[in-house]
Amino acid sequence: MKIGILGLSKSGKTTVFQSLTGLNLSNNLKEKFHISSVKVPDSRINFLSKIFNPKKRTFPTIDFLDYNNVVEREEKLIDNEYFAKLKECDGILKVVRNFENDIFPPHFGVISPKRELEELDDHIILTDLDIVEKRYEKLKNAKYKLSANELFELKSLEKFKNILSEGKHLNRFEFTQEEEKLIKNYSLISAKKEIVLINVSSMDERVDEEFINFLKDERRDYFIVSALNEKELNELDDESKKEFASDMKIEEFAIEKVISRFYKILNLITFLTVGEDEVRGWTIKENTTALKAAGKIHTDFERGFIKAQVVSFDDFQKYGSLKECAKNGVLRLEGKDYIVKDGDIIEFKFNL
Ligand SMILES: Nc1nc2c(ncn2[C@@H]2O[C@H](COP(=O)(O)OP(=O)(O)O)[C@@H](O)[C@H]2O)c(=O)[nH]1
Ligand SMILES: [Mg+2]
Structure with missing residues (x-):
């Protein structure tokens, strides 16, 4: 499974990436992309390993992808390069900023996670709409008689176009298998399942109630996470990590929440193979x-x-x-x- 992290610059994407993957990129923030694989914990694999005592234990993995959208590239929030990478992703983690930091001011100059999310959403919708409209016009203006498949495609494109033109994400709607196939072929980003991550400095930090109510009304998945704190906790041994996490009112780490939620919304399950050589978990769709x-x-x-x-x-x-x-x-x-x-x-x- 691959998850793309998306957010405006200085929303804390790279901090989130590090908190989730346990990597410390302190000296290496110039890279355009960061990709890292994280083991999906599964107590069943631990249990089976005790019994089979295999040479190797293999957990399913989840890849996280972070993109360095530096200011020069800002007007194009998702450039073609990142867009191509997002195509391969199963889900999107949208990071919005709620923390103060005077040295690195937020994208809009003031803290506004709602506005950041709207900006991201709009950008994704416009990117998708552009793809859909181009293909739609091409079929619509074709100088030959369309095949049955093309007619179906045209009808589907019209449906997608209407949804997107109303400013809505495709992931809010149910589609037939054939429509899903088209969506996949065009790599439409708004159709991908997503979680909103509200990045706070501390769990005590106030998050605008109106924003939370908006997310609830829209029935969108969200987590409030202190990415910087979690990143720092990763440097500690397990025991101190637990102790400090409790002091920081972190009940469950972001990585645990993100993994279990994405498994759920992407309808993923794990099956297991066992033996003397290897005990292994495999991720598949329900x-x-x-x-x-x-x-x-x-x-x-x-x-x-x-x-x-x-x-x-x-x-x-x-x-x-x-x-x-x-x-x-x-x-x-x-x-x-x-x-x-x-x-x-x-x-x-x-x-x-
Ligand atoms: N005060 C504070 N600073 C943070 C927090 N999270 C990230 N930062 C800092 O904000 C800056 C931008 O974060 P970064 O992860 O690079 O954002 P990106 O541009 O979205 O990748 C960095 O200097 C981070 O250390 C936080 O919760 N509180
Ligand atoms: Mg970054």
């Missing part, structure tokens, strides 16, 4: 078939798929070994159409 899940591990597994041997993590935990699971009838063989569940422990049987 409603993925056993066949497609096999393909996630290796295309050969998909091509030569015979059966999937499945047991749920809960059953495994209850019985303690695959042998006992088999004895108690909870280890089952499933076919290629089986819908994989969160926590399924799977061994794929395949033929090459």
